[in-house]
Amino acid sequence: MPANGLVAVVFGARKLQIYLVFRSLIRNFVVGLVTNHTSYSVKIKEIVNALERFAPLPLQESYDNAGLQIGLTAEQEASGALLCLDVTEEVIREAIDLGCNLIVSHHPLLFRPLKRVTGATQVERCVRLAIQNDIAIYAAHTNLDNAEDGVNYRIAEKLGLVDVQMMQAHQVQVGERSVTAGSGLIGYLPAAEDSLAFLQRIKDVFRIECLQHNELLGRPIQTVALCGGAGAFLLDEALRLEADAFLTGEMSYHQFFGHEQEIQIAVMGHYQSEQYTREIFFQIISDLVPDLPLFTTNVDTNPIKYL
Numbered sequence: 001m002p003a004n005g006l007v008a009v010v011f012g013a014r015k016l017q018i019y020l021v022f023r024s025l026i027r028n029f030v031v032g033l034v035t036n037h038t039s040y041s042v043k044i045k046e047i048v049n050a051l052e053r054f055a056p057l058p059l060q061e062s063y064d065n066a067g068l069q070i071g072l073t074a075e076q077e078a079s080g081a082l083l084c085l086d087v088t089e090e091v092i093r094e095a096i097d098l099g100c101n102l103i104v105s106h107h108p109l110l111f112r113p114l115k116r117v118t119g120a121t122q123v124e125r126c127v128r129l130a131i132q133n134d135i136a137i138y139a140a141h142t143n144l145d146n147a148e149d150g151v152n153y154r155i156a157e158k159l160g161l162v163d164v165q166m167m168q169a170h171q172v173q174v175g176e177r178s179v180t181a182g183s184g185l186i187g188y189l190p191a192a193e194d195s196l197a198f199l200q201r202i203k204d205v206f207r208i209e210c211l212q213h214n215e216l217l218g219r220p221i222q223t224v225a226l227c228g229g230a231g232a233f234l235l236d237e238a239l240r241l242e243a244d245a246f247l248t249g250e251m252s253y254h255q256f257f258g259h260e261q262e263i264q265i266a267v268m269g270h271y272q273s274e275q276y277t278r279e280i281f282f283q284i285i286s287d288l289v290p291d292l293p294l295f296t297t298n299v300d301t302n303p304i305k306y307l
């Protein structure tokens, strides 16, 4: 027997009416409390829009696959967001444990097309796990690298560079707007630094276990060019712009040759150079919905380890 029927039998119809009115008052009061408490009511789509206002998708490189990867965003409310550089099964499980139905990542989970989702590869397992748990996955990758105040600006800010400019700026049409985009930055240290002290500072600031560099430059460093992640393609441009130092996430052995005393090369590690991407996501989302539960992953997703 339903509860209302039970009340009617025990107390009669009149009392049932009073009971229902009273119950509705209580319910409204409780819903009011809960609504106040969950004042972060926001659709996932609104978060995606905010991320794309900051880093519009047309800014991404042609090979990239930034944007919404998994999930329905139009109607779904966000319960919380987990911020990361890479999506792994561990990260998805962390989102489940934290009650977050949105993961915002720098590197796209889906990069190459999938022909099947059987669980045979890590990416396939992640796709299955996310869909099974109704978790949306969004990636802001090279569009964030190329955006003003994006990944490279964070690196420059941590190093205290001033008068920072994009190394290869160009305009991209985004709807009605013309947006400045570009890879790599060049800026200046407020005071010239000795090369060893500069390298040591990079190591400290970015908590780098193993900083690769070429031979120490015999002149002070003041002009610094940089590009987080796989930015070695900008070394020639850094030389052309007469930078004293070039800082990036990864560079191959042969690219180090021939630049001794031309420029101080410093290679931080891909993950290390992009670790502050999560701060950008955090700022954008917390500006939009200050009360939304927002977490930075506790999983160290750097697949490269150092002994």
Ligand SMILES: [Zn+2]
Pocket: 107, 229, 230, 270, 274
């Ligand atoms: Zn990267």
